[in-house]
Amino acid sequence: MAGLAATFGSGAMTNSINEMDEAELFFVIGSNTTEQHPLIGTRVINAVERGARLIVVDPRDIPLARYAHMHLRQNIGTDVAVLNGLMNIIIEEGLYDREYVETRTEGFDELKRIVSRYTPRVVEQISGIRADDLMLAAREYAGTGKAMLLYAMGITQHTTGTDNVKTCANLAMLTGHVGRPSTGVNPLRGQNNVQGACDMGGLPVVYTGYQKVGDEPVIQKFSDAWGVDDLDKAPGLTITTMMEAADRGELKALYVMGENPYLSDPDSKHIERALSNLDLLVVQDIFLSETAALADVVLPAACFAEKAGTYTNTERRVQLSCKAVDPPGSARADWEIIQDVCARAGYPMSYADPSEIMAEINRVTPSYAGITYPRLEMGYGLSWPCPNEEHPGTAYLHKDRFSKGLGTFLPCEFKPMAEPPDTEYDFILTTGRMYFQYHTGTMSRRVGILEREAPEPLVEINPEDARKLGIRDRDLVEITSRRGAVKIKAEVTARVPRKVVFSTFHFHEVPINLLTNPAHDPVSGIPEYKGCAVKIRRCA
Amino acid sequence: MAKTSTICPFCGCGCNFYLVTEQNKVVGVEPSPGNPVNKGMLCAKGWNSYDFINSPLRLTTPLVRKNGKLTESTWDEALDFTVRRLREIQSDSGSNSLGFLASAKVSNEENYLFMKMARAAFKTNNIDHCARL
Numbered sequence: 090m091a092g093l094a095a096t097f098g099s100g101a102m103t104n105s106i107n108e109m110d111e112a113e114l115f116f117v118i119g120s121n122t123t124e125q126h127p128l129i130g131t132r133v134i135n136a137v138e139r140g141a142r143l144i145v146v147d148p149r150d151i152p153l154a155r156y157a158h159m160h161l162r163q164n165i166g167t168d169v170a171v172l173n174g175l176m177n178i179i180i181e182e183g184l185y186d187r188e189y190v191e192t193r194t195e196g197f198d199e200l201k202r203i204v205s206r207y208t209p210r211v212v213e214q215i216s217g218i219r220a221d222d223l224m225l226a227a228r229e230y231a232g233t234g235k236a237m238l239l240y241a242m243g244i245t246q247h248t249t250g251t252d253n254v255k256t257c258a259n260l261a262m263l264t265g266h267v268g269r270p271s272t273g274v275n276p277l278r279g280q281n282n283v284q285g286a287c288d289m290g291g292l293p294v295v296y297t298g299y300q301k302v303g304d305e306p307v308i309q310k311f312s313d314a315w316g317v318d319d320l321d322k323a324p325g326l327t328i329t330t331m332m333e334a335a336d337r338g339e340l341k342a343l344y345v346m347g348e349n350p351y352l353s354d355p356d357s358k359h360i361e362r363a364l365s366n367l368d369l370l371v372v373q374d375i376f377l378s379e380t381a382a383l384a385d386v387v388l389p390a391a392c393f394a395e396k397a398g399t400y401t402n403t404e405r406r407v408q409l410s411c412k413a414v415d416p417p418g419s420a421r422a423d424w425e426i427i428q429d430v431c432a433r434a435g436y437p438m439s440y441a442d443p444s445e446i447m448a449e450i451n452r453v454t455p456s457y458a459g460i461t462y463p464r465l466e467m468g469y470g471l472s473w474p475c476p477n478e479e480h481p482g483t484a485y486l487h488k489d490r491f492s493k494g495l496g497t498f499l500p501c502e503f504k505p506m507a508e509p510p511d512t513e514y515d516f517i518l519t520t521g522r523m524y525f526q527y528h529t530g531t532m533s534r535r536v537g538i539l540e541r542e543a544p545e546p547l548v549e550i551n552p553e554d555a556r557k558l559g560i561r562d563r564d565l566v567e568i569t570s571r572r573g574a575v576k577i578k579a580e581v582t583a584r585v586p587r588k589v590v591f592s593t594f595h596f597h598e599v600p601i602n603l604l605t606n607p608a609h610d611p612v613s614g615i616p617e618y619k620g621c622a623v624k625i626r627r628c629a
Numbered sequence: 630m631a632k633t634s635t636i637c638p639f640c641g642c643g644c645n646f647y648l649v650t651e652q653n654k655v656v657g658v659e660p661s662p663g664n665p666v667n668k669g670m671l672c673a674k675g676w677n678s679y680d681f682i683n684s685p686l687r688l689t690t691p692l693v694r695k696n697g698k699l700t701e702s703t704w705d706e707a708l709d710f711t712v713r714r715l716r717e718i719q720s721d722s723g724s725n726s727l728g729f730l731a732s733a734k735v736s737n738e739e740n741y742l743f744m745k746m747a748r749a750a751f752k753t754n755n756i757d758h759c760a761r762l
Binding site: 106107125126127128129131277278279280281282283284285286287288289290291292293294296297302311315316317319320321323324325326327328331334335339340341342343344345346347348350353368369371374375376377381382384385386387388389390392393394395396397398399400401402403404406407408409410411412413414415417418419420421422423424426427428429430431433434435436438440443446447449450469470524525527532533535536537538539542 | 631633634635636637638639640641642643644645648650653654655663664665666667670671672673674675677678679680681682684686687688689690691692693694699704707708709710711712714715716718719722724725726727728729730731732733734735736737738739740741742743744745746747748749750751752753754755756757758759
């Protein structure tokens with residue numbers, strides 16, 4: 090999100106899901122949309138069937154590519170080069186939106202200078218995308234009035250993730266595709282409330298609504314609202330740096346609510362060592378996750394069906410979810426547990442129900458000020474920013490002006506992945522998710538029908554590579570990186586290009602993050618899940 | 630039989646559906662036709678999202694590690710232990726020796742309170758969640 094915040098002043102999906110019905114072109118890069126956001130994937134497919142164009146940029150032959158007019162399969166980790174190449178063509182051919190660039194943006198000269206080096210030939214050498222195809226894609230994206238750019242973790246999970254995001258934003262601004270209906274730069278968020286967790290200040294550098302921890306007026310406001318006078322002004326640690334600090338013995342206690350870092354974080358051995366090194370690990374969850382099994386205290390929580398509360402989806406829409414049943418046994422809602430912990434810690438809270446908590450959020454968060462329970466109970470949610478109770482919410486951002494005033498072009502140079510393949514580790518492992526499972530499987534692996542459809546982990550390998558290595562479909566293979574090794578069955582499929590293997594992190598039986606590289610983006614802290622060097626052999 | 634409006638717990642689409650309940654037990658899912666996000670449609674995960682709610686593996690009681698083993702405890706015991714240890718570690722090693730991981734799965738209200746707990750009650754900005762993962 091840091092990349093979008095820097096260019097536009099706001100890090101969220103700029104447009105809304107319903108605007109997809111009117112879009113004339115989709116540019117989808119690093120998003121396996123039909124598998125990861127099925128209902129948004131359906132919108133895209135429906136739009137294509139009524140005549141919209143679709144350009145998919147993805148190394149894998151993802152299901153959405155079947156519907157695409159163009160599928161550009163770039164080499165892993167070359168997104169900046171590809172996007173710079175598109176802008177090079179758009180500027181060279183005079184296809185950019187001059188008026189928009191002049192009136193609404195800054196930094197164009199620098200952008201022009203940097204992308205001038207990314208000619209179609211140069212980009213072909215880096216990315217493997219044919220120069221002719223790149224030119225066709227550039228002309229289509231620039232030449233279409235309502236073009237929506239969608240991306241997901243294929244863009245962010247790189248050591249150059251922030252650069253990738255900035256470069257997407259540069260492309261959209263250059264062509265005037267931001268601040269109008271059915272356009273924009275649209276990061277599809279992976280979890281049902283990942284947008285909300287960010288909006289609520291579950292980040293080391295901001296309070297709610299992205300109010301910075303170091304800003305004096307912000308500190309004053311929260312000190313008054315919370316009745317405290319010693320809030321920390323320095324930014325805290327990210328999840329990745331917390332694990333490093335735990336490993337060094339500097340972070341001594343960790344309180345985890347509804348997360349499973351043991352399976353979800355890169356380099357699992359390092360995570361296990363870090364978590365074991367803590368003096369206190371508290372885990373609050375609905376199941377005994379792999380992380381909870383390591384804890385000193387486990388607090389049983391209610392799941393979504395057993396409590397009321399709001400969730401913010403990928404398009405910034407805050408929606409109310411109601412309580413259907415009681416929690417099992419003595420499990421309790423997370424907000425009730427937190428309240429009890431605070432009371433014992435000498436900081437009493439007295440919210441009778443979640444609506445009272447939201448009333449406080451309304452008071453301290455300008456973008457959520459008008460998103461109140463009475464309004465949510467009457468409709469289908471409200472999209473922030475919603476500054477007061479009369480405001481209808483905001484479907485698309487940056488109309489007439491960017492959140493920060495002028496949009497800033499932040500051009501980036503292409504940088505190779507942190508751990509490229511070499512003669513010993515000669516394959517790239519890229520990881521992701523599949524349709525029938527979800528994240529670390531805490532919920533989806535306990536759903537009978539989903540387990541029936543996707544019961545075991547597989548690694549995708551290209552038929553030509555498989556032939557050379559003597560690997561047949563469903564053979565057991567060993568994959569080794571510099572950090573660990575796993576044994577897993579092979580799926581021989583042309584879905585992956587040559588010299589690339591793909592697997593998921595859903596299955597505790599084969600914790601694929603034993604292999605992944607914790608090298609992360611310097612700004613966002615996101616690890617490079619989308620590429621690390623591995624070697625493969627068939628198990629005898 | 631009753632129907633309750635809820636939001637799907639899986640991906641970020643935010644599909645709305647009704648949980649169908651009988652005698653305090655969730656027995657099914659019915660998509661909401663009026664909701665502008667999913668317009669009455671759901672994916673395989675959404676249609677089956679109720680199944681894990683009734684799983685016999687759900688945690689139903691607090692656990693505290695004793696002699697190396699997680700052992701059932703009362704809420705009072707688990708919470709007293711948690712807060713006593715957090716405060717001890719804080720006074721020995723400072724507020725920034727504590728870390729808090731919020732959740733992309735729980736509600737806004739709960740993330741807000743968790744964040745408030747970390748910052749107001751325990752005086753640290755060491756709070757993050759798995760948005761990056």
